[in-house]
Amino acid sequence: MESKVSPPALPPEVATAEAARHRALAALVALAEALGTPDSVPVALAEAEAALRQAQGALKGLEAAREAAVAPAVALGTLGDEDEQRLRHLVAKAEEAAAALGREEGRARQWQRWLRAWHGVTMGLMVLCAAVLSLDSARTALGVTDDGHLLLALTVVAVSCEVALRGLGTSRRHLANAAGHQRDMALRLHDRAQQVAANRASAEAATATNRATADALGQLEKVTRALKELVEAVNQDREETPWGTRRQGFPSAAKELGRIVGRWREVDKEVAQRLEAAHRGLVGQG
Template sequence: METGMELKVSPPALPPEVALAVDARDRALAALVALAEALGTPDSVPAALAEAEAALSQARVALKGLEGARQAAVGPAGALGTLGDEDEQRLRQFGAKAEEAAAALEREERRARQCQHWLWAWHGLTMGLMMLCGAVLSLDSVRTALGVTEDGHLLLALAVVAVSCEVAWWGLETSWRHLATAAGHQRDMALRLRDRAQQVAATRASAEAAADTNEATADVLGQLEEVTLALGTLVAAVTRDREETPWGTRGQGFPSAARALGDIIVALGTSREGHKEVTRRLEVAQGALVGQG
């Protein structure tokens, strides 16, 4: 039976529950029309009612599955609200600035290491000169020739230079270690910012995809709910007529079902244009019941 309600599926792919729901909806619509038309010939009602009950059971199971799938798809859209005002591009810009800061700190660290290297070389040279001068100045002939005393200021000056070099060396040791630590922190910050930017981009993309999926899923869910309600109403009415009146007695007919059909026709006729063919056949079936009961 052509229902005129084909699902328009567009990327991203819809969850498998949607296809199951569409099948259940189509079966339920067919069973609804078949049961309504069978009311005009009471002998065919039992088989039509059995099929309607089976279709109704399938529709309810599919409805429950589709509701669960829709709830699962809401998660990415909800995660979008947790992002606040975070922006992928701004995060990447901050990450780039952190990278630049790390690179500048690393350059300072290298300069500190180079200075430390030269200070250690000067320290070694000074210590060598102190040893050499100490040995040379221990000779009386050399001191006499130079006109200096054994406790002259040369060794003291060299000692001061050596100590200064060592103190500066230790200061640079501490400095470049702090610079290395700061550069590492900047690198870590840049990495975290890049990772967060990727997370934000992925979350936004997932939320956009989920929004499309939710829209299509909600449309099918609404269709299935309407058809399930209509079929359930007619099945209940026919069952009630079966209990209250003997089947096969055309004079008694199906008064509850006739009233239910009127409500179903109004509900389906005002809900979706795709139900035009269904409502037309239901109106014909209801017309055949006029005068019964």
């Protein structure tokens, strides 16, 4: 049975970055649209600069969170590089070997029972024969003149049974030890397979977390870059024509907004349309 590992929760920096991205994106659009009415630019620019600072802070936090998550993911990946299915196959083989050795040990135990019974019978016959054949009348009645051959034969049988019993006892111990080793091996392999499965599941979950963190980082970087470029362009225009100057214009911001629109079409069509509309109103200033 495979280990189930729940995917870890995303780092809190991801939620912080998402909030910062939404604010920065709103500030970007608001600043672009405010450029058409210069009186509203100061307020939009102040919000854009505040949103930019928040986005830049969120970027640093998100980068740190991503770096902190990469090392454990790499370590888990190297721990889980074994083949779980192969380990489980070896577990099955070890269990089969242990079962086969257990059956052999059971047969040896059965043979021991039979040999003990036969050894007991032989020893009983030896005692009985020795007592009966010690009598001359019994030997005469049985037509036996010497009891040595019969007792010798029974002794040989008894000794053979004893030797066989000891041999079977040794075999049983070896079989039991071998079966125990196989069971221990199966248990170790089973534990290792579970560890590998858990490591792989954790590595996959960490990879998914890293992917989500990287996606959030990439999206925030796009918005932060665009907002920073537009804020810098507006501030450049502000230095050249301070607030309240007659025929206040934003030529640098208009050019920068045009570049931003070109990049943003592949990112967010709705936002791109609003930025493009704002840019059309500023084309004459570029």
